[in-house]
Amino acid sequence: MRNFMSKKLLILSEVFHPENFVINDLAMHWAEEGCECEVLTRVPSYPAGMPLKGYRNRIYQKTHSFGLPVHRVGIVSGYQRNLVRKMLNYMNFCFLTTMMLLFRGNRYDRIFVYQTGPLTVALAAVISRMLYRQKVIIWSQDLWPDTVFAYGFRKTRLRMVMLNVFVKWIYKRCDIIMVSSEGFIDKIRKMVPGSEVIYVPNWPDINCKRVGIKSLPEGFNFTFAGNVGKVQNLRNVLAGFALFAEKNHPNAWLNIIGDGSNLKALKSLVEEKKIPNVNFTGFRPPNEMPSYFAASDVLVISLNDAPLFELIVPLKFHSYLTASRPIYAIVNGEVTRLVKRYSLGVSADPSDIESISGGFERLYYASQTELKNYSANAAGMTRNGYSKEKNIAMITSILWPSEIGLKQADLHRAM
Structure with missing residues (x-):
């Protein structure tokens, strides 16, 4: 399997180890398989909105996880406390990651975007693709613009038009769109006809091995x-x-x-x-x-x-x-x-x-x-249905189909 991972990959994600998300399993697998891979993310801060213990909130710092280089950009501390800070934090991530890829984007052959929150996380990848012609694959865990209104923003005609334009612009510039829920497929295909949309479910993000015995009230x-x-x-x-x-x-x-x-x-x-x-x-x-x-x-x-x-x-x-x-x-x-x-x-x-x-x-x-x-x-x-090994193999095949002789049609039949 190692032969087909010769091209350099960038993982772009707001969350990453030590935060507990399934992107960690993918990164660990690709590292073990010898993939030349790097990660662009933020200072770990989920769920409190403050840097986790052992990390400082700097504009940029480089760390390592699973043997992979991890480039971290700073956050707007306390972004979980109110909407203004949260919006500033999203814009901050977009700006800093875009600046990084303007100067580093030519180092990567493909970018894998792990979208757990706003679709703006993909902006840096799309701009880099326009400049350096990489392949961009996104795995959407959330559906825009629906999420914006579900979380309390008032739905106005102007806001709806602006968000729809942005969402279509992003998705049209992704080579492959993966979704974590089958319900997303029709919505995205209506927005971006002819797009490659593939359903890949999540898997449990916790280890089922018990650590000690935790008691709850009797009853x-x-x-x-x-x-x-x-x-x-x-x-x-x-x-x-x-x-x-x-x-x-x-x-x-x-x-x-x-x-x-x-x-x-x-x-x-x-x-x-x-x-x-x-x-x-x-x-x-x-x-x-x-x-x-x-x-x-x-x-x-x-x-x-x-x-x-x-x-x-x-x-x-x-x-x-x-x-x-x-x-x-x-x-x-x-x-x-x-x-x-x-x-x-x-x-x-x-x-x-x-x-x-x-x-x-x-x-x-x-x-x-x-x-x-x-x-x-x-x-x-x-x-x-939700085997980690099976779904990691599926995503790996989507990212490197030609290298392992797997055509997209074969992927659909496999799923």
């Missing part, structure tokens, strides 16, 4: 884990759990593991409404999550009721599957379709408090046989 434990923001719809989840708890379920617990912009408000809500049996653990390291999952009876995934979130399959879903636990999907669209199709658990309408309460009740009173079946189905889906 039946529902667990939500991940970013605690407004789009996670946890106000409605708490309201549904409160309604469920009123029906005398003293040993049922809702655990919220994670940190985010909405955590403080949710804690105040629980205190104000006197919602019983809600356990906030705060942020926990990724290597501890398998142990928390193992201590849970049901894992909860929730998102606001918005058209965009009907298309998305969050990374959290893949991580939950590795735990082989029943899933409670409080979300419409693709995730609920998967939960129902593969019998992974129960779903509820994210806007309907009664429906959310009813879902808690159904799972609480489910038989052990039913719960074990959900768990077994989750384990089977991880092996067959």
Whole structure:
């Protein structure tokens, strides 16, 4: 396999090791296979919006991960605290990475863009392609412009036109577009007819190996884990759990593991409404999550009721599957379709408090046989649909098709 990786690759991503994302698995694999590869990213700062321990917020610094050179640009500290800082941070990343590629872009034969947030992350790659004629491959984890409005921006005609022009301009200049959700394909093809759009699902971004034993309250434990923001719809989840708890379920617990912009408000809500049996653990390291999952009876995934979130399959879903636990999907669209199709658990309408309460009740009173079946189905889906090895091989084939004698048509048949 090493022979086909003779051309130099740049990974362009806002996030990278030590932040916990699947791009790390790809970079590690390509490094092990002898790929001449470098990374252009920012100072690690997720999820707090501040430089992680051991890193300084400099305009530029060079580090190494997995034996690969990693070029890091500075951030606008505290970008998670408010919208203005967040927008400035996006613009800062665009400017600094574009400046770097104006002078370094000719060193690379292809650029792989890992897009987890705004599509502006790809701007530097597209400009470099225009100057130096590299091949640009993007793996979109998010769908623009839908995401902009789903996160609270007011939808105006002018804003919609400007964003659509920008999105089309970016995608037209990508040689191959990969997407993490099948729901993205039609939307992108309508915007950019004739574009090469390939579905490549994510895989779990945590190691399923348990580190120690993590205890949760004694009883039946529902667990939500991940970013605690407004789009996670946890106000409605708490309201549904409160309604469920009123029906005398003293040993049922809702655990919220994670940190985010909405955590403080949710804690105040629980205190104000006197919602019983809600356990906030705060942020926990990724290597501890398998142990928390193992201590849970049901894992909860929730998102606001918005058209965009009907298309998305969050990374959290893949991580939950590795735990082989029943899933409670409080979300419409693709995730609920998967939960129902593969019998992974129960779903509820994210806007309907009664429906959310009813879902808690159904799972609480489910038989052990039913719960074990959900768990077994989750384990089977991880092996067959979201295998890390299988999907890394697929992405590798997309980046280097001619070098290994694989045509695009063969890729589609393989998928």
